Amino acid sequence: MTRRNRRFPDDQTFLLIGCALSITLCSMLSTTLLGIVYLNLAILPAYIGILYGNYRSGLSLSVFFLLCNVLFSEPSGLSNMILNTGILLYPLLFGLARPFKKGTVIEKIGMLWMVLFPSMLFISLVPILSGEDIYETYSEDKLLLIVYLFLTIALGGFFIYFIETAWDRLQIKEQMESSSENFKWESEKLQQITNVMPLSIMSLDEHGIVTGLNEFMLKLIHNHFPHLTREALLGQPAGKFLSKGVHEQVCERLGNYVSNNQSCSEKMTHEARTYHISMAPLPQRITGLPSGVVVIVQDITEEEKMRSELDNVERLTLVGQMAAGITHEIRNPMAVVRGFLQLMREKSPDEMNSYYQIVMEELDRANSIINDFLSLAQSRISVKEKVLLDHIIEELSPLLWADANLRGQSVEVHLDPSLPRLHLNVREIKQLILNLGRNGMEAMGAKGVLTLETRRTLDKVELMVRDTGSGISEVQRKKLFVPFFTTKNQGTGLGLSLCLSIVERHNGTIIVESEEGVGTTFTVSFPYEEEAVEFIVVE
Structure with a gap:
């Protein structure tokens, strides 16, 4: 020794x-x-x-x-x-x-x-x-x-x-000193392990006082209380900062579980983030009575978003299966019915024309729904060519102006002349612009203004379609691209889903910004790469 x-x-x-x-x-x-x-x-x-x-x-x-x-x-x-x-x-x-x-x-x-x-x-x-x-x-x-x-x-x-x-x-x-050093080292090692785990961990005593927390929990608290430090948190009641923004019923259920010496878990949403909270009592080894609580918070916002996207994929798959099944079964009989209606209309009295017109418009509307099904269910590779986005918008401008004139509205076009050429499928981009433009017109009343604008940023080209309609609520914005969801009385709920699929096939993104009573802006971004400039040396 x-x-x-x-x-x-x-x-x-x-x-x-x-x-x-x-x-x-x-x-x-x-x-x-x-x-x-x-x-x-x-x-x-x-x-x-x-x-x-x-x-x-x-x-x-x-x-x-x-x-x-x-x-x-x-x-x-x-x-x-x-x-x-x-x-x-x-x-x-x-x-x-x-x-x-x-x-x-x-x-x-x-x-x-x-x-x-x-x-x-x-x-x-x-x-x-x-x-x-x-x-x-x-x-x-x-x-x-x-x-x-x-x-x-x-x-x-x-x-x-x-x-x-x-x-x-x-x-x-010396054994006590060695044990103390070993305990200190094990405590530091455990703290290091908890600090690198992607979980927010906090320990409380039986009175709800904070006794320890890892770095992820400290960062999580800093998102809502940036002025608090670790020293300020230790020794303070956890309810001061855990209860803010958390539903009272959730806090009450968690407290009841802990007081009954039971483990529990709840999912809550706060400031557009989703968290999974798990709490478990820490019983004493001898008496078995709870001497504290460990709280584990996991940010599952991305997981929830992925789950929602998977749900959309499943719905789109169902749509594709339905479209493939009903295409040949419905369109051919409808074409026959519409042809015979036209013949009957020619031989019927003039006072019956309005009835025939209503029936034919409804057949055309049903055919339009079937076309949306087919477009949404397409999984083939898009054939792209190098074109200017401004040229596509200029080709569609007369059609948009005509629709706007019938509604008593106006269209403004602001194009950036410095846009580079992009690899686009012209037919799909036209369908995208028409869908977004007509959606904006339908959201506005008379004297509304639809604005189409393009601009170039550091690594992408942006197309903005802006209307002066009534705007979209936050709850509705979360469901805009969900198949079959619509805010129109006679909408199919497939237009924006089709737009999203077109944008994704072009490796782009689409963002919705809206304010109720002011209007809505759809921003579509297409990535691009700088073209290499070739220099020709003349001898």
Whole structure:
């Protein structure tokens, strides 16, 4: 076990240095009893250092202890030095070093006493070997020597217990620091994972107070509360910013689920964005009671848009199937019926002409619906050619002016002379312009103005068809290009769907801008690429 602060030595080296200093001090403060018995507690740090250290450090410590005995012990002499240092027990001491390190506290104390007791016994035999028996002559000195012997043994056990306790505390402290660092790292790693997940995540306590949130949730909140920071959000009730714009019934249902310790999910729309909100309680491990809530918000606006487009595709597929099925079954009988009506009209009285006219107009209207079906169901590749959009509009202008004159309206055309040539299917673009123009005329009353305008931007050409009609509401604008949706009394709901399919076949886009009571503008954008200019070098 080593210290985490690398400026200090490891714990074993620190202990050996302490043992060496203790040997020095004890040797300097040592004394003799009656000039015969050498009293030196340096034997305790010497033995403890040898048992805790490795072979090299133990050998160095034992040599240092012998040197101190040579310098300070009294009386001197080889035999006294051998007995006072217990050098005869060093082989046993070094042999116990390995099992000593693996033993428990009690086992370590026992091993130390196993070596210490014979050493102290040898020290007590020094007077006998010297020929002086102090155990019979001096009773007080004898008692003092016995107390010294047992005190040394007791101190040895106490020092072992103290060292082990100190090391256990140090180990526990380092384990706590290591666990704390691991926990901190895992928390940071979890935060990093939540920050890169494309989900807005927030955690609340049992009182609805914000305790944490990831970067996506912070960005989501900034969309509605740009002035709030992470520090300002933490510790605040989540209802302050979650309830804004959310239907009260949705908030109430979410709150009821959480209070009942249940998971829940709701879909809500706010400021033209659609969100899926999931909430789940965070129960305590022991009691199982909810101690907080995790809130996950996912922006599913694009998914909803894609789902709506897929629905439109399914409807268009159905339209195509219907058109393919009814084309030959209906158009031929209708042509026969219309031909016989014309013959009957010629042979009928003049007062019947108005009735025949109504029937024939309705047949023509039914035939027009069938043509719209066929146009919408076409899936063939459009044959395109390089033409100017302005030329197509100029060709259609007389037809639009004629329709406008019949309604008491006017047409204005503003063309950009700098338009580049585009790859267009002329027939389809004519149908697109006629549909948008006639829709605008039908939306206006007398004296209305229909404006056709073209302009060039950085990477596209735009065609704008603007009317001065009553405008379209936001709810209706969302359904404009849905097949069969119409705001007209006699409309088929396929005209704008046909326009959208034409624009998409030309890799373009169509945008609707409308204001009720002011008018509507359809903007069709066609992409184009700059043509390379060829330079001819004349020699």
